[in-house]
Amino acid sequence: MPQMNQFMASLYWPYLVASGVVLVSTVAIYRLFFHPLAGFPGPKLAAVTRSYEAYYDVVCNGQYTFKIAEMHKKYGPIVRISPYELHISDPDFYDKIYSREGEWDKYAWAYDAFGAPLSTICAIDHNIHKHRRAAVNPFFSKATVAAKSDIISRLVEQLCTRIDEFADESSMTKLSLSAAISALTRDVATEFILGKRYKNLEVQDFNQSLAIILQNSGSLWRITKHLRWYGPLMQSIPMWLVERTADQGVRNFFDFLKDMVGICSTIDSALASGKPDPDDPKTIIHQILDSNLPKEEKSFKRICDDVETITGAAFETTANSIRMTLYHIYSDPEVVDRLRAELNSARQGNRESRLGISSLEQLPYLTAVLLEGLRISPATATRANRVASNRELSFGGRRIPAKTPVGMTTYLMHRDPNIYPDPEEFKPQRWLDLQERWRLEKFYAPFSKGxxxxxxxxxxxxxLYMTVAAVVERFDLTFGSSALDDLRCTSDQFIIGTSGRNGLPVAVRRVKG
Incomplete structure (x- = not known):
């Protein structure tokens, strides 16, 4: 009997291996020749398996965005980038995908990896997103931002006070502009959204370790896309273990997440008891609980998901754009001089100690500078997928089946030389002619569309308006030769990922007069 068992075992493994080969071969043949996307051009390996994307995402640290750009050069304006997904590089098609007409779902495979399925940002279904978004839209309206602009003004003033500390000619210490701007955007977002002052700008090093964690947080999302257990595993690590083993930056990050949950709990309990503090500022939590969303959409878990994703989305996206814009301003003395002249002219006869947001928005050259800064450094570096679940799409005479994820990448579109000549150069003058600006705005989407x-x-x-204006008026900044390493996009961290880890050091001088 033992010999018989040995004989059967010797037969089992060859059959198992053969079955695996047959299964893999069958799937590969189906995806290459019989799948609804089989007729679209692209790398054969990408059509067979997501492992192709995983290699560039995980092993190569977020290089798939740049690989997709190479694919378009080889295969044309529409490419099959995975067994299930298409990518398009045609600026004229942008408004068709990111349109307010029709129903557009998100791609669950990409957004579920964020681990916040109940949030507005990660809502997959078009109609669920529509109702959640309608509830919070008023909180972020232009009128609300203008009414609460004193928060931004006060924090920008605090930023300038901290920058001024490095302008002492007796000091050889350089300012880490990356850390300072990150501290500003975190303080603005948390006070605006949660009504709490985290005082990152008051910390000696601007809480730089937390900024580094946030700048690299996209790696968790990229890995979880391909290894679905990875994100839940990281979230399941006990807090006591994190506190004992992690470095200070990771501990600060988890403390911040815990604090946000605590704020949600405090406000939720106060409103549920009918005894809210009338002196407390209105937060995004109040906005959701006071909305006409159904009760199940006001659960504690859903509110936490919304708070974490909305605040997180407001941190490094804006910080990247401010840093890049300031770098390019100070890289060209003519831009600096022209900006200061415009700001000086606007101040003549203005009784405000600092120009308010409504006054700054009227300045054409400042606006052109910011438009160009956002062109070069938009909010994200990754593609934004959309799914038309209830209808087919058409591109270049090709039929795109319903339920197919189709994406475009703003970062790549903003660097299309057919739209923006010399796309890597910072040219605010692109935006000064109104007719040319109207033409370009069709292909301009630093905050997406639709x-x-x-x-x-x-x-x-x-x-952007208030920070850039205040810094340029008061300071001269000198960047080092390696500054672009801290700014140039070299990886897809969902947001802009850079290769530099120097903190963007700058020498500071006060503007005379």
Missing amino acids: PRNCLGMHLAWAE
């Missing part, structure tokens, strides 16, 4: 565009767009614009 019903899923950036919720905090008006807040980000206000931060």
Whole structure:
């Protein structure tokens, strides 16, 4: 009997291996020749398996965006980038995908990896997103941002006070502009959204370790897309173990997440008891609980998912754009001089100690500078997939089956030389001619477009206007030769990922007069 068992075992493994080969071969043949997307061009390996994308995402640290750009050069404007997904590189098609007409779902495979399925940002279904978004839209309206712009003004003033500390000629210490701007955007977002002052700007090093964690947080999302157990595993790590083994940056990050949950719990309990503090500022939590969403959409878990994703989305996206814009401004003395002249002219006869957001928005050259900064450094570096679940799409005479994820990448579109000549150069003058600006705006989407565009767009614009104006008026910044390493996009971290880890050091001088 033992010999018989040995004989059967010797037969089992060859059959198992053969069955695996047959299964893999069958799947590969189906995807290459019989799948609804089989007729679309692209790498054969990408059509067979998502492992192709996983290699560039995980092993190569977020290089798939750049690989997709190479595919388009080889295969044309529409490419099959995975067994299930298409990518398009045709600016004229952008408004068709990111349109307010029709129903557009998100791609569950990509957005479920964020681990916040109940949030507005990660809502897959078009109609679920529509109702959740309608509830929070008023909180981020242009009027609300203008009414609360004193928050931004006060924090920008605090930023300038901290920058001024590094302008002492007796000091050889350089300012880490990356850390300072990150601290500003975190303080603005948390106070605007949660009504709490986290005081990152008051910390000696601007809480730089937390900024580094946030700048690299996209790696968790990229890995979880391909290894679905990875994100839940990281979330399941006990807090006591994190506190004992993690470095200070990771501990700060988890403390921040715990604090946000605590704020949600406190406000939720106060409103449920009918005894809210009338002096407390209105937060995004109040906005959701006071909305006409059904009761199940006001659960504690859903509110937490919304708070974490909305605040997180407002941190490094805006910070990246501010940093890149300031770098390019100070890289060209003519831009600096022209900006200061415009700001000086606007101040003549203005009784405000600092120009308010409404005054700054009227300045054409400042606006052109910011438009160009956002072109070069949009909010994200990754593709934004949309799914037309109830209808087919058509591109270039090709039929795209219903329920097919189709995406475009703003970062790549903003660098299309057919739209923007010399796309890597910072040219604010692109935006000064109104007719040319209207033409370009069709292909301009730093905050995306359509019903899923950036919720905090008006807040980000206000931060850009007020920060850039205040810094340029008061300081001369000198960047080092390695500055672009801290700014140039070299990886897809969902947001802009950079290769530099120097903190963007700058020498500071006060503007005389």
